Amino acid sequence: MLTHERRGRDVAVFTCRPGQPLPYRAGQHVTIECAYRPWQSRAYAMANAPRPDRVLEFHVRAAVPAGVSDALVTRLKPGDLLRLSPPRGDLTLDRYSRRDVVFVAGGTGLAPAKAMIDELTRCNRTRWIHLFRGERYRRDFYDREHVDRLALRHPWLTVVRATSEEPDEAGDQAPIADVVTRHGPWPDHDFYVFGSPPMVESTLRRLDRLGVPGDRVRYDIFGTCLR
Known part of the structure; x- marks a missing residue:
């Protein structure tokens, strides 16, 4: 280590x-x-x-x-x-897609989203990337400075934060799924969702209501399910 x-x-x-x-x-x-x-x-x-x-x-x-x-x-x-252990999982970027990308990350679900953004910094030239981060409280947004530096360095990256248990800096308070919905519609985007089971389930329901095709949405569970 x-x-x-x-x-x-x-x-x-x-x-x-x-x-x-x-x-x-x-x-x-x-x-x-x-x-x-x-x-x-x-x-x-x-x-x-x-x-x-x-x-x-x-x-x-x-x-x-x-x-x-x-x-x-x-x-x-x-x-x-x-x-x-050897690496596992097939939740990786579609290298053949040219669609813009939306990452929805709750808690330490930031980790895989950050890795994929890191990969995109090496090859992306045409895709707009949106990162939505959700936490219960403002103090829970760890690694905030590094994420903000990434957004400043790469004009194609937009970062939006949402807090569910207290107002954020703009006075807003809402679950991350609500915030993603407000920023839509998302007619032609690839979605990657990482977070706790309730957060992931809520986001998937919202995306379905928005008419996002299921084959453009990939997800994994992080955070409270791990001990």
């Missing part, structure tokens, strides 16, 4: 470098086992596209006490060894 930073009261961002090459695509995940919870492992998505130096970034929220996520957030430190 290389670096470990607390980015909030219950969130850590850490990096590691596998001893051997670990080929993967942005959007995939691995299971992680650490010495503080031996024989236990949980799945986490990489938060960056593959890099020449093989460094991997992970975002973890401590969901419950004494779980793997809690150990990775509260006990992990640089120099610790981690056991990673």
Whole structure:
């Protein structure tokens, strides 16, 4: 393990470098086992596209006490060894699509969205990208400065944040699915949705009502389902 930073009261961002090459695509995940919870492992998505130096970034929220996520957030430190599984998952960017992209990310669902945006920074020339981030409270928007720097660097990236339990900076308060609906319609976009089960289900229902074809919507569950 290389670096470990607390980015909030219950969130850590850490990096590691596998001893051997670990080929993967942005959007995939691995299971992680650490010495503080031996024989236990949980799945986490990489938060960056593959890099020449093989460094991997992970975002973890401590969901419950004494779980793997809690150990990775509260006990992990640089120099610790981690056991990673081979990459899994087929929730990756459609390399042949030229449609604009909408990412809807709740909590640490930001990680796979960020990895895909990282991949797009290396090849995108024509697609507009919209990132909708949802949290319960404003303080929960970890990694905010880095995401804002990405948006400043790449004019094709737009970032919209929504809080469901308190008003945001503009005085608005709404679930992320409502905010995505307001910014529509979305007649010809690819959607990627990452978050807790209720957030994902609510977003999928809204997209269906908007008439977004199901074959343009891909999703995965992150956050509260991981321990």
